[in-house]
Amino acid sequence: xxxxxxxxxxxxxxxxxxxxxxxxxxxxxxxxxxxxxxxxxxxxxxxxxxxxxxxxxxxxxxxxxxxxxxxxxxxxxxxxxxxxxxxxxxxxxxxxxxxxxxxxxxxxxxxxxxxxxxxxxxxxxxxxxxxxxxxxxxxxxxxxxxxxxxxxxxxxxxxxxxxxxxxxxxxxxxxxxxxxxxxxxxxxxxxxxxxxxxxxxxxxxxxxxxxxxxxxxxxxxxxxxxxxxxxxxxxxxxxxxxxxxxxxxxxxxxxxxxxxxxxxxxxxxxxxxxxxxxxxxxxxxxxxxxxxxxxxxxxxxxxxxxxxxxxxxxxxxxxxxxxxxxxxxxxxxxxxxxxxxxxxxxxxxxxxxxxxxxxxxxxxxxxxxxxxxxxxxxxxxxxxxxxxxxxxxxxxxxxxxxxxxxxxxxxxxxxxxxxxxxxxxxxxxxxxxxxxxxxxxxxxxxxxxxxxxxxxxxxxxxxxxxxxxxxxxxxxxxxxxxxxxxxxxxxxxxxxxxxxxxxxxxxxxxxxxxxxxxxxxxxxxxxxxxxxxxxxxxxxxxxxxxxxxxxxxxxxxxxxxxxxxxxxxxxxxxxxxxxxxxxxxxxxxxxxxxxxxxxxxxxxxxxxxxxxxxxxxxxxxxxxxxxxxxxxxxxxxxxxxxxxxxxxxxxxxxxxxxxxxxxxxxxxxxxxxxxxxxxxxxxxxxxxxxxxxxxxxxxxxxxxxxxxxxxxxxxxxxxxxxxxxxxxxxxxxxxxx
Numbered sequence: 118x119x120x121x122x123x124x125x126x127x128x129x130x131x132x133x134x135x136x137x138x139x140x141x142x143x144x145x146x147x148x149x150x151x152x153x154x155x156x157x158x159x160x161x162x163x164x165x166x167x168x169x170x171x172x173x174x175x176x177x178x179x180x181x182x183x184x185x186x187x188x189x190x191x192x193x194x195x196x197x198x199x200x201x202x203x204x205x206x207x208x209x210x211x212x213x214x215x216x217x218x219x220x221x222x223x224x225x226x227x228x229x230x231x232x233x234x235x236x237x238x239x240x241x242x243x244x245x246x247x248x249x250x251x252x253x254x255x256x257x258x259x260x261x262x263x264x265x266x267x268x269x270x271x272x273x274x275x276x277x278x279x280x281x282x283x284x285x286x287x288x289x290x291x292x293x294x295x296x297x298x299x300x301x302x303x304x305x306x307x308x309x310x311x312x313x314x315x316x317x318x319x320x321x322x323x324x325x326x327x328x329x330x331x332x333x334x335x336x337x338x339x340x341x342x343x344x345x346x347x348x349x350x351x352x353x354x355x356x357x358x359x360x361x362x363x364x365x366x367x368x369x370x371x372x373x374x375x376x377x378x379x380x381x382x383x384x385x386x387x388x389x390x391x392x393x394x395x396x397x398x399x400x401x402x403x404x405x406x407x408x409x410x411x412x413x414x415x416x417x418x419x420x421x422x423x424x425x426x427x428x429x430x431x432x433x434x435x436x437x438x439x440x441x442x443x444x445x446x447x448x449x450x451x452x453x454x455x456x457x458x459x460x461x462x463x464x465x466x467x468x469x470x471x472x473x474x475x476x477x478x479x480x481x482x483x484x485x486x487x488x489x490x491x492x493x494x495x496x497x498x499x500x501x502x503x504x505x506x507x508x509x510x511x512x513x514x515x516x517x518x519x520x521x522x523x524x525x526x527x528x529x530x531x532x533x534x535x536x537x538x539x540x541x542x543x544x545x546x547x548x549x550x551x552x553x554x555x556x557x558x559x560x561x562x563x564x565x566x567x568x569x570x571x572x573x574x575x576x577x578x579x580x581x582x583x584x585x586x587x588x589x590x591x592x593x594x595x596x597x598x599x600x601x602x603x604x605x606x607x608x609x610x611x612x613x614x615x616x617x618x619x620x621x622x623x624x625x626x627x628x629x630x631x632x633x634x635x636x637x638x639x640x641x642x643x644x645x646x647x648x649x650x651x652x653x654x655x656x657x658x659x660x661x662x663x664x665x666x667x668x669x670x671x672x673x674x675x676x677x678x679x680x681x682x683x684x685x686x687x688x689x690x691x692x693x694x695x696x697x698x699x700x701x702x703x704x705x706x707x708x709x710x711x712x713x714x715x716x717x718x719x720x721x722x723x724x725x726x727x728x729x730x731x732x733x734x735x736x737x738x739x740x741x742x743x744x745x746x747x748x749x750x751x752x753x754x755x756x757x758x759x760x761x762x763x764x765x766x767x768x769x770x771x772x773x774x775x776x777x778x779x780x781x782x783x784x785x786x787x788x789x790x791x792x793x794x795x796x797x798x799x800x801x802x803x804x805x806x807x808x809x810x811x812x813x814x815x816x817x818x819x820x821x822x823x824x825x826x827x828x829x830x831x832x833x834x835x836x837x838x839x840x841x842x843x844x845x846x847x848x849x850x851x852x853x854x
Contacts, residue, residue, distance in 0.1 A: 155183050159292055163299050169264045172303070173203040176296040177270070181205050184285060188250060188273040191296075193265045194225075202265065208250050224257075228269055232286055233257045234279045254279040258290055262297045263304035330358055335447075356380075365440070365460040369396045370453070371412050377455060386436070411444060415456060419446040430463070439467045478662075502742045502813050505835035508535045510748055512838035513755055535835060556593050556692075558717045561645050562586070562624055564596060568603040569622055576607075578617040586625045590714035592645045598688045599712075602696075605681035606649040606708050613653025613706060623648040627711065637695040643714035644694065650707040656700040664698060732846055734779035735759045739769035739795065740811070741787040745834075749782070749841075756842050766790030770798055777803060780848055782832065785812040785820060796823055809848050 159179045163172045177189040190204045199220060220228070227233045238255035252273040259269040270293050272282060282289075319326070334355045341347035359366045360381035368378040374395045384390050387400075397403040397410070406412075411427055418425040427444040440460040449455045511531045518525050562585045573581045610620050627646040634641035656664070665686040689696045693713050700706035736758045738749050743764075750760040761778060763769035767790055773781065781799065785792035792810065799806045810820055811832040824831060829848035832841070 156291055156295065160295050167303055169300050169303060170203055172299050173296060176292060177203060177205045180292050181207050186272050186274060188252065190271045192268055192271065194267045228257050228259050232290065234283060236277060236279050238273060251275055253277045254282050256282045256286065256289060258293050260293055260297050262300050264300040327362060334358060368455050368457050371416060371456055374406060377449065412456060415444055415446050438462055438464045502745060502834060505745055508835040508837060513752060516755060516838055556595050558591050558593050558715055558719050559596050560719065561592055561647065562589050564599055565603065565622055565624060565647060568600050572604060572607045576611050579611060579614055580619045582619065583622040589624050590626050590643060590645050591719065592712045593715040593717060594692055594712060602685040602688050602710065605685045609681060610649060610651035610653060613651055618652040621650040639693065639695050644711045645714050647710040648707055650705060652705045655702045655704045655706055657702045661698060661700060731757045731842060732849065733757050734849065735761065737761045737769060737773060737778035737781045739763045739766065739781065740784040741765055752838050752841055756845065766795040769795060773799060774802065779807065780845065781806060781808045782811055783808055785810055793823065807848055809844060
């Protein structure tokens with residue numbers, strides 16, 4: 118019985134020991150699971166952080182709270198000093214930068230070997246007031262990283278035993294590793310970003326670097342001829358670089374024209390490796406060396422200067438491309454002389470140069486037309502002033518004689534002659550782009566149809582056909598000037614068909630996009646197009662560039678003045694449009710007129726004004742031309758008005774300030790103070806001043822702006838007595854705004 122009890126006790130003891138082992142293993146497994154979860158929490162908390170200090174702060178705060186470690190510091194060692202980088206103290210809400218640290222050299226030496234435990238660190242490494250927290254058991258784990266080259270984490274408790282800290286050594290070491298790895302990763306990311314930017318800069322300088330590398334490789338090839346292995350190495354490097362060049366690089370034998378080398382780019386473009394074939398046959402499909410071959414000259418220049426480079430351009434008819442070729446003589450690996458050629462595709466550059474040349478031609482043409490237009494506009498303006506005097510005197514004489522007077526018919530003839538002369542000045546003003554009189558929304562089809570019908574009655578020998586678009590856009594134009602343009606084009610076509618022929622007039626809508634707009638020198642958008650085509654003799658390419666030049670004509674003196682197309686060009690340009698011509702000798706010509714489309718609606722035609730009547734009141738006539746002041750004042754007095762005259766703007770202002778007039782006739786073009794300045798000063802002084810603008814030029818943008826501000830009218834020079842009377846009556850009417 119005692120023996121049985123003894124055996125039973127042994128079994129119970131063994132069973133209890135097994136239970137204790139299992140319990141300890143269970144505790145260890147739980148601690149490991151807890152440690153794994155803690156490591157996951159620390160890793161997750163710093164995952165999205167980028168600032169190094171924030172990463173360390175977050176890591177030590179997490180481990181302090183989760184493992185109940187009151188005080189944790191991350192420190193950096195700089196030579197003989199120790200600096201706290203980040204600190205977390207669970208016993209205080211205040212921000213801590215870490216207690217001052219003073220670690221003895223003996224302990225520092227031990228720390229350099231690995232983690233180091235201190236049972237009581239209060240007076241050993243911490244030099245501070247211990248009333249708040251008195252460090253006890255402390256663990257120091259050293260580390261090294263890109264952010265902190267040499268440093269350590271200090272984990273301090275107020276315990277006197279290191280057992281608990283010792284049990285957390287593996288966990289805390291892993292936390293340090295996670296934190297430091299995160300810091301290193303951030304530094305690596307910064308370095309990678311820096312390297313990426315550096316690489317982008319290098320890529321941007323690729324072309325320049327390739328040229329420098331190419332020259333360097335050439336020098337190395339000459340220097341490394343001492344050994345076969347060195348030459349082979351240099352040749353491989355050279356081949357790699359040359360294959361990376363976006364140009365044709367090839368080498369051929371000077372004597373037999375055999376292609377010895379082609380780079381990758383050249384092989385791809387020619388679709389084959391042509392090495393071993395003759396260059397003239399493989400590249401040019403010739404049976405003999407090219408007539409422009411430069412091999413002989415290259416040899417001659419090589420004997421004088423071995424480094425000479427021959428640069429030349431050539432068109433390759435097979436590919437349709439232009440190349441800039443750079444040739445030089447070099448020695449091949451077997452010491453024979455060979456030609457090295459680098460051919461760069463410059464087709465786009467050639468195209469750009471051609472476009473630039475064309476644009477320069479257009480610019481010069483535009484400048485020439487503008488200069489001549491300015492001259493023509495000035496001549497027309499001065500001529501209109503003279504015509505004003507002549508027409509005014511003629512009108513006054515007609516007003517004083519009866520129709521049966523012997524001079525009545527002659528005076529009427531003078532008026533008609535002046536009207537014809539006025540038509541010539543209108544053409545000059547149209548050419549000078551100063552002839553846009555009064556614009557209104559119009560149906561271009563109506564203008565085309567009426568002018569074609571009118572022209573067809575007088576020119577029976579030609580057949581006129583038209584094709585007018587049914588839904589043609591409207592345009593805001595000066596109807597009289599557009600009629601003049603069309604009649605000029607019809608006459609031009611008629612003169613190109615001396616034996617009769619066909620005249621085709623077409624209209625259609627056309628959208629001008631950006632590139633075409635730049636070529637035509639207009640704004641992009643919707644345009645109404647008018648095509649006038651004839652079956653006449655046509656023009657060759659030498660004549661076409663000059664057809665819009667003033668006074669240029671290919672016709673006899675009796676049949677043309679050379680102003681028709683020039684004035685048409687000016688009128689259309691003044692309408693912000695374009696006119697272009699295409700022609701070929703013996704195949705007729707086509708003129709295309711482009712006018713900006715308008716979104717406005719057609720307005721009803723105003724009723725014709727009634728005959729002018731005589732009036733009364735005081736008129737202030739401001740004009741710098743003596744003949745205008747003289748004749749104008751006489752005409753005004755005949756019409757019953759009192760007249761004050763001024764020869765410049767300042768005199769006109771002074772007279773108006775002294776005695777305001779019922780109406781002011783103001784010349785727009787005067788020396789010194791311009792008509793525009795006088796107008797603004799008058800309106801500032803008297804907002805209700807009644808002003809009529811007058812000019813030898815026609816309505817321009819500036820004049821139209823003044824008209825829109827309340828001007829009473831525009832008196833185009835030259836004018837008759839009846840036209841002046843009608844303008845005065847209208848301007849003095851109360852309902853004019």
